Amino acid sequence: MKILTQHINVPGIETFEVYRKHGGYTAVEKALKKMTPEEVVEEVKKSGVRGRGGAGFPMGMKWSFLAKPEGVPRYLVCNADESEPGTFKDHYLMKTIPHLLIEGMIVSSYALGANKSFIYVRGELMYVVRILEKAIEEARAAGFLGKNILGSGYDLELVVQPGGGAYICGEETALLESLEGKRGNPRNKPPFPAVKGLYQCPTVVNNVESISNTPWIVNNGGDAYAAIGVGRSTGTKLISASGHIKKPGVYEIELGVPVEEFIYSDEYCGGIRDGHRLKALVAGGSSVPILPANLITKTANGEARLMTYESLSDGGFQTGTMLGSGGFIVFDETACIVRNTLNFAHFYRHESCGQCSPCREGTGWMEKVLHRIEYGKGAMEHIDLLVDVSKKIEGNTICPLGDAAAWPVAAAIRHFRPEFEWHVKHPEEATRPGAVYPDPILM
Amino acid sequence: MSTETTEIRFTPERLQKALDIIARYPEGKQKSALLPLLHLVQEQWGWVSTEAMDYVAELLSIQPIEVYEVATFYTMFHLEPVGKHVIEYCRTGPCCLMGGEKVYDHLKKRLGIETGETTPDGLFTLKEVECLAACGWGPVFQIREKYYMNLTPEKVDEIIDELSKQG
Numbered sequence: 001m002k003i004l005t006q007h008i009n010v011p012g013i014e015t016f017e018v019y020r021k022h023g024g025y026t027a028v029e030k031a032l033k034k035m036t037p038e039e040v041v042e043e044v045k046k047s048g049v050r051g052r053g054g055a056g057f058p059m060g061m062k063w064s065f066l067a068k069p070e071g072v073p074r075y076l077v078c079n080a081d082e083s084e085p086g087t088f089k090d091h092y093l094m095k096t097i098p099h100l101l102i103e104g105m106i107v108s109s110y111a112l113g114a115n116k117s118f119i120y121v122r123g124e125l126m127y128v129v130r131i132l133e134k135a136i137e138e139a140r141a142a143g144f145l146g147k148n149i150l151g152s153g154y155d156l157e158l159v160v161q162p163g164g165g166a167y168i169c170g171e172e173t174a175l176l177e178s179l180e181g182k183r184g185n186p187r188n189k190p191p192f193p194a195v196k197g198l199y200q201c202p203t204v205v206n207n208v209e210s211i212s213n214t215p216w217i218v219n220n221g222g223d224a225y226a227a228i229g230v231g232r233s234t235g236t237k238l239i240s241a242s243g244h245i246k247k248p249g250v251y252e253i254e255l256g257v258p259v260e261e262f263i264y265s266d267e268y269c270g271g272i273r274d275g276h277r278l279k280a281l282v283a284g285g286s287s288v289p290i291l292p293a294n295l296i297t298k299t300a301n302g303e304a305r306l307m308t309y310e311s312l313s314d315g316g317f318q319t320g321t322m323l324g325s326g327g328f329i330v331f332d333e334t335a336c337i338v339r340n341t342l343n344f345a346h347f348y349r350h351e352s353c354g355q356c357s358p359c360r361e362g363t364g365w366m367e368k369v370l371h372r373i374e375y376g377k378g379a380m381e382h383i384d385l386l387v388d389v390s391k392k393i394e395g396n397t398i399c400p401l402g403d404a405a406a407w408p409v410a411a412a413i414r415h416f417r418p419e420f421e422w423h424v425k426h427p428e429e430a431t432r433p434g435a436v437y438p439d440p441i442l443m
Numbered sequence: 444m445s446t447e448t449t450e451i452r453f454t455p456e457r458l459q460k461a462l463d464i465i466a467r468y469p470e471g472k473q474k475s476a477l478l479p480l481l482h483l484v485q486e487q488w489g490w491v492s493t494e495a496m497d498y499v500a501e502l503l504s505i506q507p508i509e510v511y512e513v514a515t516f517y518t519m520f521h522l523e524p525v526g527k528h529v530i531e532y533c534r535t536g537p538c539c540l541m542g543g544e545k546v547y548d549h550l551k552k553r554l555g556i557e558t559g560e561t562t563p564d565g566l567f568t569l570k571e572v573e574c575l576a577a578c579g580w581g582p583v584f585q586i587r588e589k590y591y592m593n594l595t596p597e598k599v600d601e602i603i604d605e606l607s608k609q610g
Binding site: 073084087123124130157159163179180181242249 | 467468469472474475476477478479481482503509512513516517518519520531534535536537539540541572573574575576577578579580581585588589590
């Protein structure tokens with residue numbers, strides 16, 4: 001079952017004409033002519049679709065929090081800031097089938113009572129900004145945007161807003177700050193954007209993929225969406241697969257596919273690249289805990305691990321991880337876990353906005369200490385020091401970037417401590433170019 | 444600094460674009476145009492100078508510091524003159540797993556410069572950036588708006604050869 005990518009390979013699907021021919025904009029017609037905004041919200045609630053940006057918060061519930069004071073404009077802002085390392089599905093969706101997002105923005109804005117909505121796209125994807133602007137003009141020319149759309153009395157303008165290079169602007173309140181023309185410093189919550197968001201008005205911020213699901217939900221009903229998937233992981237999810245697999249790329253899966261099938265089946269990643277074996281997995285973007293080989297296809301209880309929010313989180317952070325953004329990064333035995341942890345630590349240090357001392361200082365220290373270990377100048381105490389610093393960041397910051405920086409370090413040491421100790425005890429061996437831990441546990 | 448005495452101003456076409464952008468936000472919220480305008484500055488001059496920041500402040504009727512603090516926060520804005528082609532390569536984990544380190548070492552050797560530097564002929568500047576959201580098609584770099592993906596040392600040579608020929 002393909003909800004988002006059903007027509008993605010049709011030649012010309014990026015144009016209004018071809019998109020329309022394949023059923024595009026029927027959800028706009030149905031919603032604006034046959035449904036009330038409340039009815040659209042109800043279908044999204046019934047669908048059980050969860051935020052596809054990474055947090056997995058139920059979309060219908062977030063929509064229901066939107067405050068509706070008289071005479072105050074409401075805003076829908078699409079978060080197209082995709083910057084979580086390992087994630088590239090929004091990029092793929094927007095550049096290949098831009099009208100899907102446009103249609104989703106129209107039905108979602110209608111549902112929320114927004115008359116001016118924004119798509120905030122990371123600045124590096126300026127070519128995607130151009131593609132979206134072109135699609136918006138096509139939709140407007142066909143009468144699906146502007147004043148009194150399809151004679152419904154509903155007005156909507158869409159604005160595509162570029163970012164400037166800042167992972168932190170993927171955090172919804174930092175995104176709003178950036179949209180207002182300021183530095184991307186996250187705000188304290190409460191108040192939540194649903195109450196005080198863009199320009200201090202009630203705002204909903206949703207991910208590209210989340211919004212792109214709404215046309216199908218309107219056309220087929222929330223119950224039909226909820227019938228796909230497993231438990232509270234309903235519908236389909238776009239997985240961005242990269243790393244040491246045979247077929248990297250974006251895959252739309254029904255939630256519930258076994259992890260083993262996703263990695264090894266030819267329908268998806270096609271297995272580990274030739275001659276190599278699975279060593280580790282980061283299943284949902286760099287911020288989620290890395291998993292060792294023995295906990296990837298099976299949970300700690302020996303049950304098959306599935307591609308769902310619940311199953312990937314089985315075992316908490318002790319033996320589990322998170323579905324997160326679905327940035328699925330696969331490591332084989334040629335990968336050095338210490339080197340990769342340092343690589344991610346540098347990323348978080350660079351991207352920290354600097355507001356909160358635990359994050360600003362802690363990310364700096366984690367990078368410095370990991371650097372020493374990776375380059376043969378570490379001591380055994382440094383390994384526990386890293387865990388200690390990670391614990392001091394966690395939970396002590398305004399926004400989740402601090403946690404996102406702490407979790408990979410703590411998880412790498414939790415599951416790969418011998419590899420870190422090897423770097424400390426055998427620095428000459430470990431710092432030889434291309435050297436990797438000689439005794440890994442592989443699948 | 445008034446816009447009459449300074450040399451820095453948008454072309455008429457770009458100024459119109461800037462005014463259109465400013466007009467798309469609600470009344471009193473024109474500061475939302477700041478990042479789009481800084482991108483227009485970089486489109487025209489290749490980088491963002493203090494004089495250009497002052498010009499943008501005038502256009503938006505805000506204080507220069509409000510522009511300075513934004514231009515220095517967002518990594519896409521070059522605050523010093525750059526070469527004709529700024530090669531921004533992704534250094535983050537997944538691209539490295541796909542062979543990035545070898546490709547970028549080759550890139551540096553081919554150009555004879557380190558990250559942050561510009562070739563003596565002024566053609567190329569190298570800039571190390573974080574995840575460009577193209578991991579499955581990595582290693583990746585971008586030059587202005589164009590993404591170059593599935594890079595290999597050979598492809599790097601082809602791209603540099605082509606751009607060097609164009610001048």
